[in-house]
Amino acid sequence: MSGSISPLAPKTYAEMPPVRGVRMATAAAGIKYKNRTDVLMMVFDRPATVAGVFTRSKCPSAPVDFCRANLPGGIARAVVVNSGNANAFTGRKGRESTKMTAEAAAKAIGCAESEVFLASTGVIGEPLDATKFSGVLDGLASNGTEDFWFEAAKAIMTTDTYPKVATRTAELGGVTVRINGIAKGAGMIAPDMATMLSFVVTDAAIPASVLQSLLSAGVGPTFNSVTVDSDTSTSDTLMLFATGAAEGQATVTADDASLDGFRSALNDLLRDLALQVVRDGEGARKMVAVTVEGAENDEAAKRIALSIANSPLVKTAVAGEDANWGRIVMAVGKSGEMADRDRLAIWFGDVRVAVDGERDPTYSEAAATAVMKQEDIPVRVEIGLGNGRATVWTCDLTKEYVEINGDYRS
Amino acid sequence: MSGSISPLAPKTYAEMPPVRGVRMATAAAGIKYKNRTDVLMMVFDRPATVAGVFTRSKCPSAPVDFCRANLPGGIARAVVVNSGNANAFTGRKGRESTKMTAEAAAKAIGCAESEVFLASTGVIGEPLDATKFSGVLDGLASNGTEDFWFEAAKAIMTTDTYPKVATRTAELGGVTVRINGIAKGAGMIAPDMATMLSFVVTDAAIPASVLQSLLSAGVGPTFNSVTVDSDTSTSDTLMLFATGAAEGQATVTADDASLDGFRSALNDLLRDLALQVVRDGEGARKMVAVTVEGAENDEAAKRIALSIANSPLVKTAVAGEDANWGRIVMAVGKSGEMADRDRLAIWFGDVRVAVDGERDPTYSEAAATAVMKQEDIPVRVEIGLGNGRATVWTCDLTKEYVEINGDYRS
Known part of the structure; x- marks a missing residue:
């Protein structure tokens, strides 16, 4: 986190209302930074559907490999994110670190390791000592609250000078659903799929395959249309979760015209977050x-x-x-x-x-x-x-x- | 020309001996810079063969267009180079400016306009007032001397902090021939064919087609393997001239094994000049x-x-x-x-x-x-x-x- 806030930072931040079905908590594990939070845990008490897009780098981080392996299951119960260390190019130790984190998270939640998703951001090449935060996951899992989006955005910052949040609503299947998102990123930004880390959650009920189509189409004119320095990160991760906790929503399918409003709100939110990333580009003044x-x-x-x-x-x-x-x-x-x-x-x-x-x-x-x-x-x-x-x-x-x-x- | 010389500049410059068959002169025409030379004229009293490689930019400068049109003739009698203005993206005025310069040069030398080659380097988009220097070409044509390589390199500098010169000899067709070259370039360097401006002259007798093969092959591991800032110039021009003034040399053809020594010396010289360009990269310290x-x-x-x-x-x-x-x-x-x-x-x-x-x-x-x-x-x-x-x-x-x-x- 840099000393001074980007002159392009938002003048006011969005009020982030809760999204039903997801709780969050953060911790200060001292991974690299002192005196600030650096671990975020998101918990879905009932299984959420999940979609994701990741870096096209040929040298992806261990958490990117881990998420790619779990994505076909389509179900998420927990997300663990740390800042300060990207766990990229860390070899066998990196894989062991993701496994240890996923085991601890699955145990804390009572779910399968395949329902856990991970992301790490920070220095490349330094071994990530997962014992630093695997011990706090139990506490995070039980202490999570719905009303914690702004703090969640702060915990995943690296050289970011401000937290990035956005929220939208849409009509879907007869009810009003909400979409909240957070993102981090300031340098090594030339996404070739997604950019750095971004997590978006909706309380709509949407099958994983439909969610994936929406996300894959949505990144083109948003996250894949921003660049700070032409350098593509090893860690780019953008994930979209649907908790289905908005009550009374009718079932939707891929070719459902009723998705139009949701699609539009989602794309608008993705664009909002992507532009916030550019506006926090390292050293940016314009x-x-x-x-x-x-x-x-x-x-x-x-x-x-x-x-x-x-x-x-x-x-x-x-x-x-x-x-x-x-x-x-x-x-x-x-x-x-x-x-x-x-x-x-x-x-x-x-x-x-x-x-x-x-x-x-x-x-x-x-x-x-x-x-x-x-x-x-x-x-x-x-x-x-x-x-x-x-x-x-x-x-x-x-x-x-x-x-x-x-x-x-x- | 920047205030301080790059710390990576050569500790000593090559002594540049004459190359038989080419004379040079410079002038201070005040195109952009004050109190320094900014026009270079090279004169071949007897027709030289010529080869060239140019920028792959889709928006090449007017002089690049002009040279491309003359190159198939294979004969050069004069080269006029100016710094301070690239004559790029200057539309009809740019073409008129190249025509006026070529006419004046051809008249001064007594040759065809198709035997004149031009290059301009500096700001893009500003109209180039060729009247500023077309009047001095008569004088330059008659005053040129063989022993002027270092001054020639200085006249074509823009943000360069030092002139770039190199010289080699080779055995060819039973005699010792010489190759001299100069180059300029510091920013907008990511050549995709040649880089910025470089002019190389040998007193060997080599047909234009053979010269072109040598040059096209030579740029790959030299000028096309350096980058300062990934930005490809509109003006990249590298030309190689053979005056044939080395007496007694046997005729050479493309598949002549006797070319090996010359090829090797040429490639070594191209590499030397290309590395000098990188070492003068704008702001470079390493x-x-x-x-x-x-x-x-x-x-x-x-x-x-x-x-x-x-x-x-x-x-x-x-x-x-x-x-x-x-x-x-x-x-x-x-x-x-x-x-x-x-x-x-x-x-x-x-x-x-x-x-x-x-x-x-x-x-x-x-x-x-x-x-x-x-x-x-x-x-x-x-x-x-x-x-x-x-x-x-x-x-x-x-x-x-x-x-x-x-x-x-x-």
């Missing part, structure tokens, strides 16, 4: 929304947008409040996607800075610079070739990013 | 050589090595002298190439820090940190799957990089 239109197709638009959003030269120019649109041209050019230089147009906010392959004839440095001084900077690029469209979000690259990451382990 | 072995094949090894070399988290850790090998694991994992976490081994210098998918049992933080304190840091990763091998070179990511690029245009 948020950039990059929209690419007129590309060959949507996939091409997204690749061009990510090429812009990941460019160190674009990001340092944003940090310097420099309307250096030439670097946008560079990033379009290097993306490898179809582009015709002489059809390109570029906007900063509402200010068109380039058109037809050259500087806009009415270009005003003052107008462009005024946009760059904003906290939120919309960048739009018109490729002029087709109907492909995508938006991705990133932050600027500042000296503070270099400082935070120059000596993270110590 | 140089990192990333070697990946045991990958599925050489291409996979190079992609993994570039994933490591381009990772902001790896580069900031190097800047902080932090032996954070967990980030190497992360970068291997995100590369998308085949990897088996539990077979990975990682070395910093001679210190093995990880093996068999976890921290080395004999890991010594002190030994690893001692390597990180070096100016030159070798990183080696053994994938353990095949025989693929590649080395790429990069530099660290420092606060100075952010500072240099936060306000480049002003």
Whole structure:
């Protein structure tokens, strides 16, 4: 946890109401941090259905392996999350650590180990001593309360400067259901499936297979459309649980039109959390929304947008409040996607800075610079070739990013 | 040109002897910089053969378009290079500017416009006023001298902190021939064909088609294996000229074994210049050589090595002298190439820090940190799957990089 809070932090945090069917508790186990909570346990007293998406890294963490193995069962009774150590690239010791944690959690709850899900975040490569917190799981299991979302979000923070929470409601099967979510993440953010850690719970009753479809579709324009530094974590984990504790809800199936409202609320919540992650990007002072239109197709638009959003030269120019649109041209050019230089147009906010392959004839440095001084900077690029469209979000690259990451382990 | 010279600059510069058949002169035209030379003209009094490789950017500069159009002719009489303005994304004005420059150069030399080659480096998107230097080309053409390589390298600098020169000799066709080269580049360096600007001249007599084969093969393990910031320039241009002025040389053909010595000397020179570019990476304080072995094949090894070399988290850790090998694991994992976490081994210098998918049992933080304190840091990763091998070179990511690029245009 960094000393000062990101200037892009929410001015107010969402009030997080309980979600029926899930209880939470946290503990300070001293895994790496002193004087703060670093273990979170979520308990589903009745089995919840579960869906998950994970990092596409070829070197995933031990907890990611563990969750992937349990996911086909479709049932969750407990989630244990720790910060301060990612339990990634820890070999046999890492697997033993996940097994010890799952055993302790299953024993505390009275469930099968296959109904436990785990996540760890923090330093890669250091062995995780699970004995540090396996002893507290009994207490956490019995002390959990429904009204603990904000504290839960705080316990999973690493270099985050603020906790990330969001809540929505939707009409489903004749009743109002709730969706709550928390997330953590600030660096090593270029999700290629999910980003870092995020846990979303609804009290709706939704079969695991339907839940998985909703989640897999939902991450594309949300968590998979944000990038802080183009580095994909070994630990990315996004899980969605449905407790079914909202009373009186009718059964839903995959092709049920009644899911539309829920889907929409879920996607809105995922986007909210994903943008909170970018706004807490390490060292971030500005948020950039990059929209690419007129590309060959949507996939091409997204690749061009990510090429812009990941460019160190674009990001340092944003940090310097420099309307250096030439670097946008560079990033379009290097993306490898179809582009015709002489059809390109570029906007900063509402200010068109380039058109037809050259500087806009009415270009005003003052107008462009005024946009760059904003906290939120919309960048739009018109490729002029087709109907492909995508938006991705990133932050600027500042000296503070270099400082935070120059000596993270110590 | 930055205020202080990179700590990684060569301790001494190569003595640059003349290459028969090429003369050079420079001028201070005030294109962007004050009180320094910013135009270079190279003149081949007798037609030289020419080869070139250029940026793969879809938004190349006007001079890149111009050179591509002239290259099939295979003959060069003049090269005009300016710094301070890239003449990229300048539309019709950009094409007019290249035409005006080529006309003036052709008139000064008495050659065809198709025998003129152009390159520009600097800000993207600003119209380039070619009248600023087209008037001086007459003088440059007549005043050029053979003994001017170091000054030539200085005239093409932008954010470079030192000029980049290299020279080699080789035996070819019974005589000793010379190869001289200059390069510029410090930021926007992730060549995807060549990097920034580099001009190499030999007095050997080599047909253009053979020259092109040599150059195209030579860039792979040299200029195309370095990265400063993963950003590919719109202007990357590497050209090789053969004046044929070395007297008495026998004719060579593409499959001539006598080319071996020349090829080897050329590749060595290209590598020398490419590494000089990385060592002048914007804000660089350390140089990192990333070697990946045991990958599925050489291409996979190079992609993994570039994933490591381009990772902001790896580069900031190097800047902080932090032996954070967990980030190497992360970068291997995100590369998308085949990897088996539990077979990975990682070395910093001679210190093995990880093996068999976890921290080395004999890991010594002190030994690893001692390597990180070096100016030159070798990183080696053994994938353990095949025989693929590649080395790429990069530099660290420092606060100075952010500072240099936060306000480049002003």
